[in-house]
Amino acid sequence: MPIVEAPALWVIATPIGNLADISKRAVEVMSAVDCIVAEDTRHSRILMTALAINKPMLSLHEHNELQRIPQLLEKARAGEVLGLISDAGTPLISDPGFKLVQAFHQADLNVSPVPGACAAIAALSVAGLPSNRFHFEGFLPAKIKARQKRLQLLSSCTETMIFYESPKRLLGTLEMLSEIFGAERMACQCRELTKRFETVNQGTLSELAAYVSADADQQRGEQVLLVSGSDPTVAGDGIDSVTRGLFLDLCQMLPPGRAAALLAKHLGVSRKMLYQLHNQQK
Numbered sequence: 001m002p003i004v005e006a007p008a009l010w011v012i013a014t015p016i017g018n019l020a021d022i023s024k025r026a027v028e029v030m031s032a033v034d035c036i037v038a039e040d041t042r043h044s045r046i047l048m049t050a051l052a053i054n055k056p057m058l059s060l061h062e063h064n065e066l067q068r069i070p071q072l073l074e075k076a077r078a079g080e081v082l083g084l085i086s087d088a089g090t091p092l093i094s095d096p097g098f099k100l101v102q103a104f105h106q107a108d109l110n111v112s113p114v115p116g117a118c119a120a121i122a123a124l125s126v127a128g129l130p131s132n133r134f135h136f137e138g139f140l141p142a143k144i145k146a147r148q149k150r151l152q153l154l155s156s157c158t159e160t161m162i163f164y165e166s167p168k169r170l171l172g173t174l175e176m177l178s179e180i181f182g183a184e185r186m187a188c189q190c191r192e193l194t195k196r197f198e199t200v201n202q203g204t205l206s207e208l209a210a211y212v213s214a215d216a217d218q219q220r221g222e223q224v225l226l227v228s229g230s231d232p233t234v235a236g237d238g239i240d241s242v243t244r245g246l247f248l249d250l251c252q253m254l255p256p257g258r259a260a261a262l263l264a265k266h267l268g269v270s271r272k273m274l275y276q277l278h279n280q281q282k
């Protein structure tokens with residue numbers, strides 16, 4: 001195997017839909033480890049069977065990650081080599097594993113990646129939006145108010161933003177994005193990447209919302225939504241994301257007029273723009 005030294009933990013990417021995207025190295029490493037640590041062992045057993053790999057498996061998901069760590073550290077200290085996989089794509093990217101990897105670092109145990117598919121990067125590579133710098137947001141909060149607040153904070157982000165979205169929330173999110181970021185902001189919907197019904201649709205936020213609303217099929221399957229960053233050369237509301245967050249938090253404690261007056265006095269932000277921001281929140 002072309003590796004320098006076997007680590008205690010391999011973090012292994014698996015396909016996001018098309019089994020042929022598994023790398024040769026991922027198969028070699030999964031065949032060589034002592035134990036596969038998987039988000040959902042039943043789900044991953046299907047992949048392992050397809051690859052003709054039979055290994056002991058342990059689950060590691062958001063509800064048991066902390067409890068599982070001592071057992072996995074013990075195995076690694078006893079010389080076992082572990083392989084971490086998630087249901088699809090790259091572990092830790094909107095998937096469990098961060099606390100485990102952190103614990104291995106703290107225990108001075110080596111961690112090494114086996115890179116491969118990741119829906120966010122696959123989507124960015126075909127979206128036709130600026131890709132040198134990007135902001136990976138992952139899943140937005142499910143609650144409407146929290147989602148609005150998060151998008152308000154992001155509306156001045158100048159980098160391409162990448163969202164993971166559930167199909168049932170896609171249309172609502174496109175409409176909310178259109179309202180908060182402006183209907184003309186360019187975006188791209190990447191659906192079912194690498195699978196049979198793969199679609200890549202680029203357009204303005206309002207065009208995408210209309211397209212998705214008119215075709216129920218577009219509201220099915222796995223979705224990545226990418227939105228172009230705000231253009232810093234175009235005069236926006238002139239309120240940066242930190243000030244925006246501070247103002248919205250202050251509005252929870254003070255009347256909006258008082259909050260706007262305080263920020264106008266201390267930070268020189270336009271009171272009028274702050275009022276507008278507050279009105280958009282209602």
Ligand code: SAM
Pocket residue numbers: 016017086088089090091092093094095117118119120163164165166190191192193194195222223224
């Ligand atoms: N760790 C994974 C990765 O590397 O992309 C992501 C896991 S996250 C729990 C699952 C989300 O990723 C889905 O809800 C969807 O937003 C996105 N996703 C995964 N596979 C996809 C695909 N084939 N096409 C489009 N989006 C996908």
